[in-house]
Amino acid sequence: ASFRIEKCERDGLFSWMALNDNKAGMEGINREKINKIILEASKGSKFYENELKKEQQVNQRIEKMMLQKAQITEQQFRKAEGQVEKLTADLERGRDLGRVVVHVDMDAFYAAVEMRDCPELKDKPLGVGSWRLLSTSNYHARKFGVRAAMPTFIAKKLCPNLIIVPLNFDKYRATSAEVREIFAEYDPNFLPMSLDEAYLDITDHVMHRQSWPESMRTYYLHSGCSADGIRFHNADLSLDLFEDSPSASPSVSGPAGAVVFGTCAEEAVREMRFRIEQKTMLTASAGIAPNMMLAKVCSDKNKPNGQYRIPAERQAVMDFVKNLPIRKVPGIGKVTEKMLSALGIKTCAELHQKGALLSLLFSETSFHHFLQISLGLGSTHINRDGERKSMSTERTFAEMSSVEEQFRLCRELCGDLANDLQKEGLKGRTVTVKLKNVNFEVKTRALTLSSVVSTEEEIFAAAKDLLKAEIDHMSPQPLKLRLMGVRVSGFVSGDEKKSLQKSIISFFQSGRLESGETSQHSGAEELPLLQLAGFQKDPGVSSLDVCPVKQEVSKQEAGQSEQQSFFQKAHVRRLRLQAEQQESPGPSDQAPAVEHALLNAPRKEYFTCPVCFQKQEGMDLGKFNQHVDECLTSVYTASWEQDVSSCPAQGDYIRTEEGLHHRQLQVTNVDVTEPKIGNGILHTSMGHSSIFAAHTMPGLMSQTSEGCEEKTSRNSSDLHKVHYCDGGHQRTSSSDSKFGGVYSVEPEGPGPGCPALICPICNVQQDTSDLAIFNRHVDICLNQGVLQEIGQEVVSHTPGIPFSAGVKCQGLSRGAVKRIPSVFIFILLFIIVIVYQLNA
DNA sequence: GGGGGAAGGATTC
DNA sequence: TCACGGAATCCTTCCCCC
Numbered sequence: 001a002s003f004r005i006e007k008c009e010r011d012g013l014f015s016w017m018a019l020n021d022n023k024a025g026m027e028g029i030n031r032e033k034i035n036k037i038i039l040e041a042s043k044g045s046k047f048y049e050n051e052l053k054k055e056q057q058v059n060q061r062i063e064k065m066m067l068q069k070a071q072i073t074e075q076q077f078r079k080a081e082g083q084v085e086k087l088t089a090d091l092e093r094g095r096d097l098g099r100v101v102v103h104v105d106m107d108a109f110y111a112a113v114e115m116r117d118c119p120e121l122k123d124k125p126l127g128v129g130s131w132r133l134l135s136t137s138n139y140h141a142r143k144f145g146v147r148a149a150m151p152t153f154i155a156k157k158l159c160p161n162l163i164i165v166p167l168n169f170d171k172y173r174a175t176s177a178e179v180r181e182i183f184a185e186y187d188p189n190f191l192p193m194s195l196d197e198a199y200l201d202i203t204d205h206v207m208h209r210q211s212w213p214e215s216m217r218t219y220y221l222h223s224g225c226s227a228d229g230i231r232f233h234n235a236d237l238s239l240d241l242f243e244d245s246p247s248a249s250p251s252v253s254g255p256a257g258a259v260v261f262g263t264c265a266e267e268a269v270r271e272m273r274f275r276i277e278q279k280t281m282l283t284a285s286a287g288i289a290p291n292m293m294l295a296k297v298c299s300d301k302n303k304p305n306g307q308y309r310i311p312a313e314r315q316a317v318m319d320f321v322k323n324l325p326i327r328k329v330p331g332i333g334k335v336t337e338k339m340l341s342a343l344g345i346k347t348c349a350e351l352h353q354k355g356a357l358l359s360l361l362f363s364e365t366s367f368h369h370f371l372q373i374s375l376g377l378g379s380t381h382i383n384r385d386g387e388r389k390s391m392s393t394e395r396t397f398a399e400m401s402s403v404e405e406q407f408r409l410c411r412e413l414c415g416d417l418a419n420d421l422q423k424e425g426l427k428g429r430t431v432t433v434k435l436k437n438v439n440f441e442v443k444t445r446a447l448t449l450s451s452v453v454s455t456e457e458e459i460f461a462a463a464k465d466l467l468k469a470e471i472d473h474m475s476p477q478p479l480k481l482r483l484m485g486v487r488v489s490g491f492v493s494g495d496e497k498k499s500l501q502k503s504i505i506s507f508f509q510s511g512r513l514e515s516g517e518t519s520q521h522s523g524a525e526e527l528p529l530l531q532l533a534g535f536q537k538d539p540g541v542s543s544l545d546v547c548p549v550k551q552e553v554s555k556q557e558a559g560q561s562e563q564q565s566f567f568q569k570a571h572v573r574r575l576r577l578q579a580e581q582q583e584s585p586g587p588s589d590q591a592p593a594v595e596h597a598l599l600n601a602p603r604k605e606y607f608t609c610p611v612c613f614q615k616q617e618g619m620d621l622g623k624f625n626q627h628v629d630e631c632l633t634s635v636y637t638a639s640w641e642q643d644v645s646s647c648p649a650q651g652d653y654i655r656t657e658e659g660l661h662h663r664q665l666q667v668t669n670v671d672v673t674e675p676k677i678g679n680g681i682l683h684t685s686m687g688h689s690s691i692f693a694a695h696t697m698p699g700l701m702s703q704t705s706e707g708c709e710e711k712t713s714r715n716s717s718d719l720h721k722v723h724y725c726d727g728g729h730q731r732t733s734s735s736d737s738k739f740g741g742v743y744s745v746e747p748e749g750p751g752p753g754c755p756a757l758i759c760p761i762c763n764v765q766q767d768t769s770d771l772a773i774f775n776r777h778v779d780i781c782l783n784q785g786v787l788q789e790i791g792q793e794v795v796s797h798t799p800g801i802p803f804s805a806g807v808k809c810q811g812l813s814r815g816a817v818k819r820i821p822s823v824f825i826f827i828l829l830f831i832i833v834i835v836y837q838l839n840a
Numbered sequence: 841g842g843g844g845g846a847a848g849g850a851t852t853c
Numbered sequence: 854t855c856a857c858g859g860a861a862t863c864c865t866t867c868c869c870c871c
Contacts, residue, residue: 149858446845
């Protein structure tokens with residue numbers, strides 16, 4: 001390593017590690033001296049080694065790019081030039097100079113707040129952050145080369161007198177709120193980018209301002225009192241405000257220090273900055289331009305405490321952009337800078353000159369971006385409605401090799417993330433685990449689930465499998481980590497949420513992992529019958545968890561979760577029994593008794609009856625089953641008394657969590673004494689439409705109403721397509737459903753006011769209004785599917801990992817089907833009840 | 841070939 | 854103090870499946 005470093009030093013390749021002085025307040029500093037100190041301090045560290053590695057990777061990319069460049073023919077180049085010309089003309093046509101966009105950035109925000117609240121710090125070099133890393137520094141410290149995101153030990157080497165102040169986000173948030181109040185007066189829809197910066201579109205404000213009387217543009221200098229009670233006079237602070245543009249200075253007059261601002265955009269921004277300073281004692285810088293990209297660059301131009309405006313004219317924009325270093329443009333970091341630099345591009349003008357070359361060497365997206373920059377184009381519409389795409393939490397720590405600690409931390413992170421997600425009411429489908437080893441190498445491992453997740457258990461169920469996979473991958477070497485993070489992304493949109501609420505299928509599948517997890521040994525290969533019954537994969541249980549896992553019952557999760565809890569608990573019981581019966585296979589080599597201990601945090605337990613929805617506490621599974629049987633019997637008995645030959649009518653009631661509902665539930669042809677699968681079809685009537693919940697079992701051919709066949713294979717990921725009817729028009733949708741879909745049938749067909757009888761299994765309309773005949777047909781369909789399914793081995797084990805929920809059902813005869821436990825009837829009932837609930 | 845997922849990387853504050 | 858963050862977004866590349 002030392003040889004490599006020496007070689008690099010010789011070759012002068014340290015620009016990669018050198019100080020990034022692309023920051024206000026760092027002009028005119030002794031770069032050479034500072035870089036030498038940084039280099040000496042960094043040399044030999046793991047971080048440094050990793051940085052060198054990264055730099056070499058970029059160098060390889062550049063070499064590859066140069067090879068590509070060498071192979072470009074004259075003809076290709078001419079063609080590219082033509083395309084660039086055409087695209088440039090298109091972009092020019094779309095140029096919009098009509099908006100007045102402002103980017104406001106508070107100067108050294110955290111440091112400025114600390115200095116304001118502790119004036120003794122005002123003239124001293126200050127760093128704000130931890131003893132590991134600085135978040136920012138004041139302008140005194142910047143003169144020494146101390147800047148944001150610098151490790152504190154290096155900052156101390158650069159500036160031994162540096163004072164370190166810890167972060168105090170509550171204070172920054174409070175100040176930020178004050179500033180935002182002012183922003184809102186200029187643009188109620190301003191876009192905050194962080195605590196200290198925001199974009200505003202003041203086009204409307206400036207327009208209205210033209211007719212404002214002077215009194216509305218007059219503000220007063222006043223004395224104030226800082227947070228710690230020290231008196232100050234803002235007149236001192238505000239002097240700088242008017243220095244950058246004397247010609248446009250507002251007039252200060254009168255004994256009270258009245259300041260009158262003008263009507264143009266620059267005056268409006270100056271007024272805004274004045275008010276910010278008066279209110280918070282902090283200065284802000286601003287950029288005014290026709291688009292966001294330029295406004296951002298401008299706000300840095302006269303930092304600190306200054307502003308800059310690019311007039312809304314094409315030539316002014318082009319003049320500004322001409323000599324602008326590409327590194328100043330947001331979005332161009334050190335990698336892009338280095339790559340472009342290798343092509344001889346350092347300014348935006350050069351970026352445009354080499355447009356043809358760039359179009360041949362970079363992706364279309366990148367090239368378009370470059371071209372826009374070179375023309376001084378950017379977004380003129382401030383998008384305030386952007387939805388969050390992901391949420392994550394991560395933590396850096398001292399080296400961690402213990403599997404026990406790693407799993408514990410993983411669970412903690414999942415818990416933290418779950419809290420954050422729940423605060424914003426978000427549920428996502430993809431769980432990503434981020435790991436950084438002690439060599440600073442970062443790995444991410446992601447898993448996209450079939451249903452959305454948001455609770456600690458659900459997230460942890462996926463995250464720990466991902467973590468486990470990495471631990472196993474490293475085995476027998478320990479996984480030495482310095483950072484772990486968990487991210488949830490793939491949030492459902494508003495529409496999807498609605499559809500999810502409606503979908504009983506996804507309801508059942510909550511917490512169940514997709515096929516991809518199979519390879520992660522996560523126990524996706526559960527018994528389909530159990531899946532159908534809602535015996536979903538316990539989010540806290542993977543194939544690793546042979547020990548019983550208790551379920552946490554969140555009080556916040558009403559309704560659905562309560563119903564889920566029964567199945568989860570029953571599943572847990574099943575796991576427990578299985579575990580007791582089997583020889584304990586023990587945890588996998590690394591993982592753990594510890595992991596089990598972690599997973600087995602004590603939790604409150606109770607069952608919720610899926611029939612009467614009453615909470616059943618203090619019962620063991622036997623007693624609870626007895627209760628469910630009794631409930632079922634009473635439902636069956638009641639349903640026998642109904643006239644099964646008439647069309648479903650409204651008028652019956654069903655009990656749900658919310659109470660009794662005016663809905664009908666019919667159960668026909670059910671043999672109470674000997675429940676038989678498929679021997680009963682359940683009808684639900686929802687006014688003008690009937691809802692049938694249908695399941696498509698693995699290996700079953702389901703037929704759509706248009707006669708097309710959708711093959712469903714054993715691979716659950718193949719079961720995405722759901723065909724369903726909607727107002728007579730069949731649609732195909734990609735859905736979470738693994739079992740099938742929800743069939744909505746218009747009340748046309750056999751009789752007025754009666755729904756057409758469409759078999760929910762084969763999806764073919766039946767030419768009868770006789771429910772008994774129809775039921776017989778569905779029985780046959782259902783039995784065929786079930787027989788096909790259970791004729792196969794429905795539970796597969798991950799080799800070497802006994803999955804305790806596994807129940808083998810092989811080679812069952814038709815007779816055996818008739819003796820399938822009451823659970824199946826019970827499952828069907830449950831489906832119906834849920835359908836009612838959701839539609840109620 | 842297109843779409844989607846996974847993984848890694850660049851960039852910003 | 855012997856040491857380099859956390860959160861979010863977007864992009865690219867690779868791979869698999871249809």
